[in-house]
Amino acid sequence: DYDLVLMDVLMPELDGYQATAIIRDVKSAVRDHSIPVIAMTAHAMKGDREKCLAAGMDDYIPKPIDPRELLEKIEEWTCPGKKPGAPEKRVEPAENTVSNEPLIIETALERTMGDREFLSELLQMLLSGLPEQIKTLHAALASGNTEAFAAQAHTIKGAAANLSVEGMADIARRLEQAAGRGELALMSGILDELEAEHRRLEEYVGQIDWSSIGKDIP
Missing domain, CATH: 1.20.120.160 (HPT domain)
Known part of the structure; x- marks a missing residue:
């Protein structure tokens, strides 16, 4: 059994929205239809989080993934008796802010x-x-x-x-x-x-x- 699903929104063959729909479908062969699903996507546009939640996902983490934020989300959704709080606002860097070095x-x-x-x-x-x-x-x-x-x-x-x-x-x-x-x-x-x-x-x-x-x- 699994405690949580980290769902990549953009996948070949079956995207994250379709996969989540199958998980939530009570007629599907999935064992736990209420398992927490956290979306992970490189899309960080306004409305993306709402689209993920509307598709049946429980939470949302934009890429690039902050390891600390990921651990906090996992803890929120897997620790018994601990209800997830309101998601913290995350400020994304401006798209035109790119380092001259190939790697930071x-x-x-x-x-x-x-x-x-x-x-x-x-x-x-x-x-x-x-x-x-x-x-x-x-x-x-x-x-x-x-x-x-x-x-x-x-x-x-x-x-x-x-x-x-x-x-x-x-x-x-x-x-x-x-x-x-x-x-x-x-x-x-x-x-x-x-x-x-x-x-x-x-x-x-x-x-x-x-x-x-x-x-x-x-």
């Missing part, structure tokens, strides 16, 4: 609770997965499949933002927006930026002296 190492370490080894592993996972993701973007662009293109850009945006890779997250955000408007020429140009940022991030991460930052976690 201090913020990234905060997200991994200071665990430099874990952060290093996550960054390597991001870097190793990007070539295939970029290949998918090229294929979607070539076929004119803007929906698949936007979905892949959204995935990259969320992964990069969660690790404080702000430049890449911003590029992926612009890719997603361009795909939403069907601007193929613009998508192609921004995709070139993404590939260049991938190389820049790879070089930057390769030069990090991990022994001089963060701490070891036993």
Whole structure:
């Protein structure tokens, strides 16, 4: 049995809204139709939280995820006798506030609770997965499949933002927006930026002296 569901709103095949509808449907094979569902989404637009709640979810956390906020939400919904309080207002950074560095190492370490080894592993996972993701973007662009293109850009945006890779997250955000408007020429140009940022991030991460930052976690 599970105590709680962390629901990614944008997923392939079945999105978070559809999955939640199945969970809440008493005719479905789900064992616990009242299990708490917390939405996690890179969308941070006005009305997104209300849309998630209207779909049957119980709470909402925008990406990039703050580990402390996530733990607080889990505690609120899983501790017996503790009723969730009113959600705290979260101020999102302005979209045009992007660092010149490919990675904000201090913020990234905060997200991994200071665990430099874990952060290093996550960054390597991001870097190793990007070539295939970029290949998918090229294929979607070539076929004119803007929906698949936007979905892949959204995935990259969320992964990069969660690790404080702000430049890449911003590029992926612009890719997603361009795909939403069907601007193929613009998508192609921004995709070139993404590939260049991938190389820049790879070089930057390769030069990090991990022994001089963060701490070891036993």
